[in-house]
Amino acid sequence: MTNGALEPAAGGGARLKKPEAIVFDMDGTLFQTESLLLPAYHKMFDILREEGLHSGPTPPEELILGSLGQLLAQIWKNVMPGADESVHRRADDLLLQLEIEGLEAGGTLLYPGVPETLAALRARGVRLFVASNGLQDYIHSITVVHKLGDLFEGLYSAGGQGTATKTDLLRILLDNHGVKSAWMVGDRSSDVEAGKGNGQTVIGCAYAGFGKQEELKGSDRIITNFNELIALYDEAE
Incomplete structure (x- = not known):
């Protein structure tokens, strides 16, 4: 599936085309x-130690931060x-519970600028979606707590x-919603692969700092602030 989302621009670059949808x-x-x-990560390991499922110190934060974007x-x-696999599944349950408690x-x-930018894009007629490797209740809870649900x-x-x-x-x-042209917006290589694997435009986000810069290789554009999306959309054909 390809949508011809990019066309050569004057000077040999690539000009973005306005999408019908943006997926975040x-x-x-x-x-x-x-x-x-x-x-939540530190509380989870406290509980795992109490339950006899983990011994020793909590693994460095860098291990989980560097893994964000993965399943x-x-x-x-x-x-x-x-x-053991059973410890991993217990960690799934605990982390979700603790994160939802933390959100509430x-x-x-x-x-910065996420609600305002999403609202501005929606006002321009763009269909907005979320695609995440996270758990369903976690993603839903974030949108509810931060009052984003009506935008997606x-x-x-x-x-x-x-x-x-x-x-x-x-x-x-894309199939469920009949979307033919979309921008996939994300900060990890899995987002680049998802967009390109479906013939869509990829906007790489370089402001979180969890991944390495090379993870965004292959993006059609890279932004360093979320609100840059408005200008990208307005300047696209």
Whole structure:
């Protein structure tokens, strides 16, 4: 599936075309994940130690921050490579519970300009979606707590759809909603792969700092502030 989203621009570059939809990753793109994740991460390991499922210190924060954007199964292989599969599944349940509790308690953050930019794009007639490798209840809770729900036409998660890759997840989203042209906006290589794997334009986000810069290789544009999306859309053909 390809949409011819890019055309050669004067001077040999590539000119963006206005999409009918924009699909956003959640962690590191819309949501400042560390504002919620790190307190929950430390509490989770306290509980795992209490339950006799983990011994020793909590693994370095860098291990989980560097794994954001991956499926949870892979994240725990990075963070707790020697642990049994049952410990990984217990970690799934605990982290989700603690993150939802943290969201409801308040104090978590979106990136600057997210609500205003999403509202401006919606006002321009753009259909907005989320496609995340996170769990369904987690993604839903973020949109509810931060009052973003009315802006999105659909929330898609690997946990909700049971997909093995974000490329598959995006394909389901596009097919379900009849979307032919979209921008995939995200901060990790999985977002680039998902967009390109479905013949769509990719906007890489370079402001979160979780991944390495080379992860965004192949993006059609790279932004360093979320609100740059408005100018990109307005200047597109």
